[in-house]
Structures are given as structure tokens and as C-alpha cells.
Amino acid sequence: MSYVACLRCKECGAEYPITPRTVCDHDFGPVEVAYDYAAMQGKVTRTSIEAGPRSLWRYKDLLPIEGEPKVGLHSGYTPLVKADRLARELGVRELYIKDDSTNYPTFSYKDRVVSVALTKAMEFGFDTVGCASTGNLAHSVAAHAAKAGLRTVVLVPEDLEEGKIVGSRVFGPLLVKIKGNYDDVNRLCSQIADKYPWAIVNVNLRPFYTEGAKTHGFEIAEQMGWQLPKHTVVPVAGGTILPKVWKAYRELIELGLVEDNGPRIHAAQAAGCNPVVKAIAEGEEIFQPQKPNTIAKSIAIGNPADGYYVIKVVTESGGAGESATDPEILAAIGLLARTEGIFTEPAGGTTLACAIKLIQSGRIPRDEPVCVCITGNGLKTIEVMTGQFESSPVIAPRLGEFEQMLAKLDENGASGAHARLATSKVI
Amino acid sequence: MSQDVHVLIPNALRSQAGNLSSVSVQATSIRDALDALCTQFPELKARLFKDGQQLNRFVNVYLNDEDIRFLKHLDTEIHGGDEISIVPAIAGG
Ligand SMILES: Cc1ncc(COP(=O)(O)O)c(C=O)c1O
Numbered sequence: 001m002s003y004v005a006c007l008r009c010k011e012c013g014a015e016y017p018i019t020p021r022t023v024c025d026h027d028f029g030p031v032e033v034a035y036d037y038a039a040m041q042g043k044v045t046r047t048s049i050e051a052g053p054r055s056l057w058r059y060k061d062l063l064p065i066e067g068e069p070k071v072g073l074h075s076g077y078t079p080l081v082k083a084d085r086l087a088r089e090l091g092v093r094e095l096y097i098k099d100d101s102t103n104y105p106t107f108s109y110k111d112r113v114v115s116v117a118l119t120k121a122m123e124f125g126f127d128t129v130g131c132a133s134t135g136n137l138a139h140s141v142a143a144h145a146a147k148a149g150l151r152t153v154v155l156v157p158e159d160l161e162e163g164k165i166v167g168s169r170v171f172g173p174l175l176v177k178i179k180g181n182y183d184d185v186n187r188l189c190s191q192i193a194d195k196y197p198w199a200i201v202n203v204n205l206r207p208f209y210t211e212g213a214k215t216h217g218f219e220i221a222e223q224m225g226w227q228l229p230k231h232t233v234v235p236v237a238g239g240t241i242l243p244k245v246w247k248a249y250r251e252l253i254e255l256g257l258v259e260d261n262g263p264r265i266h267a268a269q270a271a272g273c274n275p276v277v278k279a280i281a282e283g284e285e286i287f288q289p290q291k292p293n294t295i296a297k298s299i300a301i302g303n304p305a306d307g308y309y310v311i312k313v314v315t316e317s318g319g320a321g322e323s324a325t326d327p328e329i330l331a332a333i334g335l336l337a338r339t340e341g342i343f344t345e346p347a348g349g350t351t352l353a354c355a356i357k358l359i360q361s362g363r364i365p366r367d368e369p370v371c372v373c374i375t376g377n378g379l380k381t382i383e384v385m386t387g388q389f390e391s392s393p394v395i396a397p398r399l400g401e402f403e404q405m406l407a408k409l410d411e412n413g414a415s416g417a418h419a420r421l422a423t424s425k426v427i
Numbered sequence: 428m429s430q431d432v433h434v435l436i437p438n439a440l441r442s443q444a445g446n447l448s449s450v451s452v453q454a455t456s457i458r459d460a461l462d463a464l465c466t467q468f469p470e471l472k473a474r475l476f477k478d479g480q481q482l483n484r485f486v487n488v489y490l491n492d493e494d495i496r497f498l499k500h501l502d503t504e505i506h507g508g509d510e511i512s513i514v515p516a517i518a519g520g
């Protein structure tokens with residue numbers, strides 16, 4: 001037995017039974033899973049959650065599945081890293097990184113949404129699953145479907161990074177490259193979903209898929225010791241995760257599992273694709289679509305389906321929007337790696353770069369706790385780092401050459417961590 | 428001069444459009460085409476338009492491969508053989 005009540009339109013409140021559904025019949029609004037929170041009182045508690053598995057399924061009572069999880073048994077429950085070295089660098093008191101670059105099995109936040117979507121697809125009895133993707137979703141669908149023995153069709157923009165293609169192909173899906181940007185891919189995908197009896201996770205399974213994103217927020221709260229960070233900085237592509245982190249926080253407050261400290265949610269986008277951040281800055285409710293042009297390809301969605309709700313949540317929570325240029329994104333990737341040992345992709349670079357700008361401009365006060373949501377892994381997009389480093393020294397396998405090399409580093413005025421190497425104390 | 432164009436209807440609207448997946452109309456602009464469609468299937472009007480004027484914000488309309496918001500919105504001119512798609516906004520990433 002689950003606590004699921006029905007599907008409910010976020011616009012007009014129309015209710016629908018739990019079946020595959022893309023949008024509301026009346027207004028095309030997104031439909032969302034509604035729960036019986038009253039029935040959860042006293043049953044869904046800190047203790048009941050803490051007794052669950054070390055995966056996103058510890059929050060099963062707040063997810064829209066009926067039976068036992070079938071897919072993604074090891075997904076979620078990623079580290080919340082207390083980022084003290086980065087905090088010192090940025091001059092903030094308390095900084096956390098929610099690190100989904102380590103998510104299982106495909107190293108992005110998408111393993112959360114897909115675990116829930118494909119479990120639901122199997123409950124509905126589908127044998128073929130698919131998605132439109134900027135890369136990470138395709139990886140996750142392909143991997144989870146391989147493990148579950150489902151047939152897979154994924155559609156991606158033609159110009160994706162090689163790592164993003166190989167990372168899906170290896171699992172054996174039918175991968176189709178579409179001539180166009182993500183919004184073109186999405187349009188075709190929607191038409192395909194209308195025609196074929198497949199579970200397209202971001203189309204007819206959208207209400208279930210998006211619920212999985214809440215687990216990112218649940219984990220932040222639990223891992224902070226059942227508290228909410230005052231500030232959470234979240235990347236925005238199609239606009240799924242940001243409103244769902246908010247929904248997660250609201251649900252925990254509703255159930256009395258955390259205190260309502262007036263959490264603020266901030267939106268991060270790349271400057272080359274920032275329709276939502278632009279609308280927030282201009283005080284508009286409705287965003288204007290854009291043609292993306294950024295190295296942050298995984299979040300390059302110029303016509304975000306849930307953009308309207310991102311604007312609403314950010315505004316209502318008292319948060320802000322910020323965007324980061326390509327050089328700022330690359331600098332932030334480097335900074336996170338050098339201070340915290342975490343290698344993220346440009347989406348994560350965008351989020352951190354925006355967090356830094358929000359701190360520097362005072363919109364995130366330096367003495368309030370901040371959580372930065374790192375949603376993807378840098379090893380998938382190594383080509384963006386080309387030219388970021390001086391070439392590594394190449395030497396013969398002789399100690400003399402090594403010593404000469406160190407001496408030369410000093411002569412050339414090597415900076416940072418390498419500067420002191422030549423004068424390190426000899427053991 | 429009015430031109431013959433195809434309008435692709437998404438699943439979510441078909442029950443209000445005679446269960447058709449595409450409809451041919453005569454029109455000179457996108458507004459014209461959608462008006463013609465709504466004349467033929469009056470129930471569509473409330474689905475596609477807010478206050479009868481502005482397109483509902485969750486409805487995306489494409490002329491061939493381009494979102495009409497990158498063209499002249501509802502005033503975008505159309506030509507014989509063009510294809511108009513009505514597509515609900517969908518998630519993903
Ligand atoms: C790495 C990464 N971060 C964040 C996102 C944000 O997506 P959304 O706003 O659609 O939840 C995506 C989506 O593709 C992604 O791949």
C-alpha cells in the first residue's frame with residue numbers, strides 16, 4: 001500500500017487516476033503526484049526513513065510506486081560533503097556540496113528520476129522505454145533498462161560530447177542523433193510518444209519521473225541532521241529538479257520532520273542559455289525561449305517545460321537567479337576540483353559559478369548555510385577541459401631528470417601547490 | 428491568399444478534434460490556421476487559448492521546425508505545404 005492519492009494538475013487542480021499521462025486534458029498543465037499526507041503522520045518519521053536502505057528508496061513512502069522498487073536499487077544516497085576548503089576560499093561560514101557526480105550507476109542526478117520512472121514503467125507493464133536527452137538522462141535510462149531487461153530508444157541532439165554518446169551506446173540502446181537542439185529533440189519525442197506504445201520517461205511517465213528528483217532534496221535535509229540549508233543553489237535545464245527540491249523541503253516541513261527556516265532556492269543557468277534566470281531578473285512570470293549556445297550542454301534547454309514553476313519557486317522562496325559564462329563555468333570546475341577533490345561537468349561548474357556570484361553580490365549572506373547541488377560528473381565531458389592546463393612535464397625514468405624538472409618549475413615561477421615542491425624537505 | 432496547410436494534433440487534444448491526428452485547413456497566418464481549426468472543432472478553443480486571445484503557456488506551436496516564438500508568433504505567415512505542429516511542453520534533460 002502506498003500513500004499515493006492521484007495525479008493532480010498543477011494549473012487547474014483537475015484530478016486523474018494513476019496511469020501514464022503527459023499533461024492535463026484541460027490546459028496542458030503538468031500533472032503531479034498527490035499524496036495523502038494526513039495518513040503519513042506518525043507513520044513516515046525520521047526513524048522509519050533512517051531504517052530504510054542506503055539508497056533513494058529510503059524515501060519510498062514519498063514516492064509514487066505501489067510495490068517494491070524494481071529498478072535502481074543502489075541509486076541515490078550520494079554524499080553531502082562539508083566543503084570547508086571551498087568555504088574558506090569563498091569566505092562563507094558553512095558550505096555543503098550535494099554530490100550527485102557519484103550517483104549510481106551513471107554519475108548524475110538523473111539516476112534518481114529514472115529509478116522511479118522505470119520502476120513505474122514495469123508496474124504499468126511496459127517492455128520498451130525511452131527518452132529525449134541532453135546526454136545524462138539517456139545514460140541513465142539505457143543503464144537502468146539494461147539491468148531491468150527492457151528495450152530502449154533514446155534520442156539526443158547530434159552535437160553531444162563523445163563521452164555522452166559512448167556513455168549511452170555501451171548499454172545497447174537504439175540511440176538516434178537528431179539534427180537540431182534539445183528542443184527539436186523534445187518535439188519529435190513528444191510526437192513519437194503519441195504514436196508508439198512505449199514508456200517515454202520524460203513524456204508519458206513525466207509525473208512519476210519528476211517525483212524521483214525530490215530525493216535529492218530529502219537527502220540534503222536528512223544528511224544535514226534533519227535541517228534545511230538556508231540557501232540551496234540548483235541548476236535549471238527543463239526545470240524538473242529545482243521545483244522538486246522545493247517540494248521535498250515542503251513535504252518534510254508538512255510531516256514535521258524538519259523545521260521551516262524559510263529556505264531559499266536559487267536558480268543557476270549558463271549565460272548562453274538562461275531563459276528562466278532572465279525572466280526572474282526582469283520580474284516576468286513567463287520566460288522567452290532561447291537558442292542555446294554554451295559549453296554546458298547537459299543543461300542547454302532553451303524552452304524549459306517547467307520553467308514557469310522554477311520562476312515561481314525562486315520568487316516565492318525569496319531566492320535569486322544567476323547565470324555564468326563559459327569561462328566562469330570552467331573556472332568553477334577547476335576550483336571545486338582543487339579544493340574539494342570533486343570533478344564535475346559544466347552543469348556543476350555552472351551551479352558553483354552562480355553560487356559564487358550570489359555570494360559575492362550579497363544575495364547569499366556569508367554567515368548563512370549554503371548547499372550547492374552538483375548534479376553531474378566531469379569525466380563524461382573531459383573535452384571541455386582541453387587547454388585548461390599547461391602540458392605535463394615528460395621525462396625519462398631517472399631521478400636526476402625529475403630533480404631537474406622540479407628545479408625548472410621553480411625557475412619558471414610555478415605558482416600554487418607546485419611552487420613549494422622543489423624545496424620540500426628531503427626525507 | 429489562403430493556403431492549404433497541415434496541422435498536427437497531439438494525442439492530448441485528439442478527443443476534442445474528432446480523434447484526428449492531423450487536420451488540413453486554409454489559412455494565411457498561424458492565427459488564421461488555429462482559428463480555422465477552432466471553428467471546425469470549437470472545444471479546442473479553450474484548450475489552446477487563454478482568454479480566447481493569447482496562446483496557453485503550456486502549448487508550443489511550431490511552423491515546420493521552428494517555434495513560432497522565434498518567428499512572428501501568431502502573426503507568422505504561412506505558405507502552401509507548410510506543416511504546423513501543436514506540441515505540449517515536456518520535461519527532460
Ligand atoms: C547534469 C545535469 N544537471 C542538471 C540538470 C537539470 O535538469 P532539470 O532542470 O531538467 O531537472 C540536468 C538535465 O539534463 C543535467 O544533466
Ligand SMILES: [Zn+2]
Pocket residue numbers: 009010011012013014024025026027028029
Ligand atoms: Zn489542468
